Amino acid sequence: MSAEPPAGGEGVSSQERPGPLLEATGLTKHFKVGGNLARKTLHAVDDVDLVINPREIVALVGESGSGKSTVARLLARVYMPTRGEIRYRGQSLASMRSRRQSMRYRSDVPMVFQDPFSSLNPAYPVSHGINRGLILHRPELSRPQRRAEAIRVVETVGLRPAAHILDRFPYELSGGQRQRIGFAQALAYRPTVILADEPVSMLDVSIRIGLLNVMADLREQEDVSFLYITHDIASARYVSDRLLVMYAGHIVESGPTEEVLAAPKHPYTQLLLSAVPDPRAGIADGPIDKGEPPRVVDPLPGCRFRRRCPLAIDACSTVSPALRELSPGHSAACHVAR
Amino acid sequence: MPDAPILQVTDLSVEYAAERQDVRAVDSVSLWVGKGEFVGVVGESGCGKSTLLFAIAQLLSPPASIVAGSVSFNGQNLVTMTEKQLNVLRWRDYSVVMQSAMNALNPVISIGAQFRDALQAHGRFSAADIADRSGEVLALVGIDRVHLKSYPHQLSGGMRQRAMIAMALLFTPDLVIMDEPTSALDVVAQRSLMGQIRELQRTLGFAVLFVTHDMSLVSHYSDQLLVMYAGQVVEIGLTRTVFDTPAHPYSRGLLDAFPSVRGERRRLTGIPGSPPSLGRPPSGCRFHERCPVAEAECTTEQPELYPVGEVASRCLLNRPPAVKG
Numbered sequence: 206m207s208a209e210p211p212a213g214g215e216g217v218s219s220q221e222r223p224g225p226l227l228e229a230t231g232l233t234k235h236f237k238v239g240g241n242l243a244r245k246t247l248h249a250v251d252d253v254d255l256v257i258n259p260r261e262i263v264a265l266v267g268e269s270g271s272g273k274s275t276v277a278r279l280l281a282r283v284y285m286p287t288r289g290e291i292r293y294r295g296q297s298l299a300s301m302r303s304r305r306q307s308m309r310y311r312s313d314v315p316m317v318f319q320d321p322f323s324s325l326n327p328a329y330p331v332s333h334g335i336n337r338g339l340i341l342h343r344p345e346l347s348r349p350q351r352r353a354e355a356i357r358v359v360e361t362v363g364l365r366p367a368a369h370i371l372d373r374f375p376y377e378l379s380g381g382q383r384q385r386i387g388f389a390q391a392l393a394y395r396p397t398v399i400l401a402d403e404p405v406s407m408l409d410v411s412i413r414i415g416l417l418n419v420m421a422d423l424r425e426q427e428d429v430s431f432l433y434i435t436h437d438i439a440s441a442r443y444v445s446d447r448l449l450v451m452y453a454g455h456i457v458e459s460g461p462t463e464e465v466l467a468a469p470k471h472p473y474t475q476l477l478l479s480a481v482p483d484p485r486a487g488i489a490d491g492p493i494d495k496g497e498p499p500r501v502v503d504p505l506p507g508c509r510f511r512r513r514c515p516l517a518i519d520a521c522s523t524v525s526p527a528l529r530e531l532s533p534g535h536s537a538a539c540h541v542a543r
Numbered sequence: 544m545p546d547a548p549i550l551q552v553t554d555l556s557v558e559y560a561a562e563r564q565d566v567r568a569v570d571s572v573s574l575w576v577g578k579g580e581f582v583g584v585v586g587e588s589g590c591g592k593s594t595l596l597f598a599i600a601q602l603l604s605p606p607a608s609i610v611a612g613s614v615s616f617n618g619q620n621l622v623t624m625t626e627k628q629l630n631v632l633r634w635r636d637y638s639v640v641m642q643s644a645m646n647a648l649n650p651v652i653s654i655g656a657q658f659r660d661a662l663q664a665h666g667r668f669s670a671a672d673i674a675d676r677s678g679e680v681l682a683l684v685g686i687d688r689v690h691l692k693s694y695p696h697q698l699s700g701g702m703r704q705r706a707m708i709a710m711a712l713l714f715t716p717d718l719v720i721m722d723e724p725t726s727a728l729d730v731v732a733q734r735s736l737m738g739q740i741r742e743l744q745r746t747l748g749f750a751v752l753f754v755t756h757d758m759s760l761v762s763h764y765s766d767q768l769l770v771m772y773a774g775q776v777v778e779i780g781l782t783r784t785v786f787d788t789p790a791h792p793y794s795r796g797l798l799d800a801f802p803s804v805r806g807e808r809r810r811l812t813g814i815p816g817s818p819p820s821l822g823r824p825p826s827g828c829r830f831h832e833r834c835p836v837a838e839a840e841c842t843t844e845q846p847e848l849y850p851v852g853e854v855a856s857r858c859l860l861n862r863p864p865a866v867k868g
C-alpha cells in the first residue's frame with residue numbers, strides 16, 4: 206500500500222490525454238408519469254454533457270431524485286435517451302447495432318446497480334451470475350479458469366471464504382454482501398469503465414474504505430475508469446479526480462474534485478457541502494433547509510434551484526442557466542456565480 | 544431512567560437453519576429503548592444487524608427463527624404473539640422501514656394505494672382523509688405528491704426509501720424501527736428528514752431504533768449506541784461516550800476508518816482482515832484475529848460484557864480486576 210492519497214491522476218494534464226473514453230452530449234431523458242389521465246412529463250435528465258477520460262474516476266453527486274441513476278442507466282444502455290448522443294471511444298452508441306457490438310459494450314462498460322436487492326436473480330446462487338457473464342464476455346476461459354476468476358473477483362471485494370459465498374443464494378446474504386456481489390460481477394468482465402451507482406452505500410466504513418481502495422488500485426494497475434455515483438462526499442473526495450454535481454436533471458457544477466470542494470461555485474453545491482456533517486464533531490442541530498422538492502414534472506423555464514436560492518435574481522426565473530467555465534476546468538450553471 | 548422502556552430485548556438469539564451448519568446471526572443480544580429515545584446500531588456488513596431488527600419486529604421467515612430470548616414491547620412479549628395479534632400492532636404501534644425499499648414496497652401497486660391499504664388495515668377512513676394523510680407524509684419526506692400515482696420503479700432509490708419512511712409515519716407509532724433509513728439520500732435531504740423525525744419525536748414522543756453505516760448520523764441523532772460484531776453486542780452505551788472514548792478495539796477501528804471532506808487527504812486502510820464466518824465463529828474473543836491489542840488469552844477466553852464507566856464492553860482488557868484470575 207502506498208502512502209500516497211489514492212486519488213491520483215492530477216499529474217496528467219488534459220492536453221496529454223488521449224480522446225475521451227465515454228462522452229455524452231445533450232443527454233436527455235423524459236418519462237411520462239401521473240397515471241393514465243393527467244399525463245405529465247417528468248424531466249429526469251436534461252441536456253447533460255459529460256466526459257469520462259481513460260484512467261479517470263469521475264464522481265457524480267447530487268440531490269436524491271436529481272437523475273444520477275438515470276444518467277448511469279442511459280450510459281449503460283438500460284434506457285434509450287429521449288435526445289442526445291453517447292459515444293464510446295469516439296463511436297456513437299446508436300450506431301452499435303449488432304449483437305456482438307452490444308455485448309462488447311456491455312462488458313467494457315458494465316453497471317453496478319444501486320439496489321442490490323432487486324438486481325441479483327434470487328433463483329440462482331451467486332456463482333451463476335458471475336459465470337454467465339464470464340461465458341458471454343470471456344468465452345476463452347475454461348471451466349476451471351472461470352471458477353478461479355469468480356473466486357478472484359469475490360475475494361477482491363472482501364468476501365471470504367469466496368468458495369462458500371459463491372454457493373449461496375442472494376437472499377442468504379446481507380445487504381452489504383449483496384452489494385459487493387454486484388461489484389464483483391462487473392469486475393469479472395475486465396471492464397474499461399465501471400458505472401458504479403452507489404456501490405458502497407450499504408457498507409460499513411471499514412469495508413467501504415477497502416472497496417474504495419480497490420477502485421483506486423484498479424485505476425492505477427488496470428487503467429479502469431469509473432463513474433462513481435455517491436451521496437458520501439468524503440468518499441468522492443477520497444477517490445475521484447473530477448466531481449459532477451446534479452440538481453433536478455441538470456449538471457450544475459463540474460470541476461477537479463479538490464477545487465470544487467474547496468471553492469464551490471453553485472449555490473446548490475454550497476448548500477450540499479455545508480450539510481456534510483463531521484462525525485467527530487458534537488451534536489449540532491443547524492438550520493434545516495426545508496426547501497420543497499424542485500419541480501421536474503412539466504418544469505417551467507428558469508433555474509430549477511431558484512426557489513431555494515439565496516442569490517436568485519430576476520433572470521433566474523426566466524432563463525435556464527447553462528454551464529459556464531469560471532476557472533480552468535471548473536464550471537457552474539448559475540447566472541450569479543463568478 | 545424515568546419511564547419504563549418501550550422496548551426491552553433480552554438475550555435474543557436468531558439462527559438461520561442450513562444444511563451444513565446453522566448460522567447464529569444474532570447471539571444473545573439485549574438492549575432497551577426508552578420512550579422518545581433514539582438508539583443507533585452499527586457494525587460490520589453481515590454482522591447480523593438486519594436480522595436483529597427483523598427478529599424484533601417479528602418479520603423473520605424460515606430458515607430464520609428466534610431460538611432464545613424475548614422481545615417485550617410496551618410490556619407484551621412479541622415473540623409469543625400470534626400473527627393476528629401482531630397485525631394489530633404493526634404500522635399502528637410500531638412500524639418498520641426495511642433496508643431495501645424495493646423489497647418492502649409492492650412493485651405492482653402505486654405508492655398511494657399502498658398507503659391506503661396500510662391505513663385501511665387499521666380503521667375506516669374516508670377517501671379524502673386518506674388522500675390528505677398520504678400527501679402530508681409524502682410532503683414530510685420531501686416528495687412531490689404527484690408520486691402517489693407512481694409505482695416503485697418510477698421513483699429514484701432515495702425517493703423509494705423516503706416513501707417507506709413516509710409509510711412508517713402514517714400513524715403515530717410508539718416505535719419506529721429503521722434499517723439504514725437514509726443510505727440513499729443526499730446529505731441535505733438526510734439532514735432535513737432526520738430533523739423532521741427529531742421534531743416529531745419531540746412532539747409525539749415516539750422512539751426510534753435504527754441501523755446505519757453512517758457514523759455522522761449516529762453521532763448526531765442517537766442517544767444510545769450499540770456496536771455489533773459477529774452477531775454479538777461488543778459495546779453499548781451513550782453515543783457521545785462511545786465516540787469520545789470507545790472502549791472496545793473494534794469500536795475504535797470503526798471510528799478511525801472514515802475519510803473526511805476537510806483536512807489532508809491520506810490513504811486509509813480500514814480494519815485489517817475480514818469478518819469471521821458466523822457459522823464457525825473464532826474461539827475466544829471473536830475479534831481477536833483482527834485485534835491490534837489482542838493478548839494470548841483472547842484466543843481462548845470468551846469475553847462477556849463488562850462495565851467500563853458508563854458503557855459496557857466485550858473485551859477482556861476491560862474485565863474488572865476483581866473478576867480476573
Ligand SMILES: Nc1ncnc2c1ncn2[C@@H]1O[C@H](COP(=O)(O)OP(=O)(O)OP(=O)(O)O)[C@@H](O)[C@H]1O
Pocket residue numbers: 236237238247248249268269270271272273274275276319501696697698699700701702727728729
Ligand atoms: N422508469 C421511470 N419512470 C418514471 N420516472 C422515473 C423512472 N426512473 C426514474 N424516474 C424519475 O426520474 C427522476 C430521477 O431519478 P433517478 O433515479 O435518476 O434519481 P437519482 O439521482 O439516482 O436519485 P437517488 O439519489 O435518490 O437514487 C426521479 O424523479 C424519478 O422519479
Ligand SMILES: Nc1ncnc2c1ncn2[C@@H]1O[C@H](COP(=O)(O)OP(=O)(O)OP(=O)(O)O)[C@@H](O)[C@H]1O
Pocket residue numbers: 376377378379380381382407409559561566568586587588589590591592593594595606607642821
Ligand atoms: N437465509 C440465510 N441463510 C443463511 N445465512 C444468512 C441468511 N440470511 C442472512 N444470512 C447471514 O446472516 C448474517 C447476518 O445478516 P444480516 O443481513 O443480519 O447482516 P447485516 O448486519 O444487516 O449486514 P449489512 O450491513 O450488510 O446489511 C450474514 O453473514 C448473512 O450472510
Ligand SMILES: [Mg+2]
Pocket residue numbers: 273274275319402699700701
Ligand atoms: Mg439513484
Ligand SMILES: [Mg+2]
Pocket residue numbers: 379380381592593594642722
Ligand atoms: Mg442489513
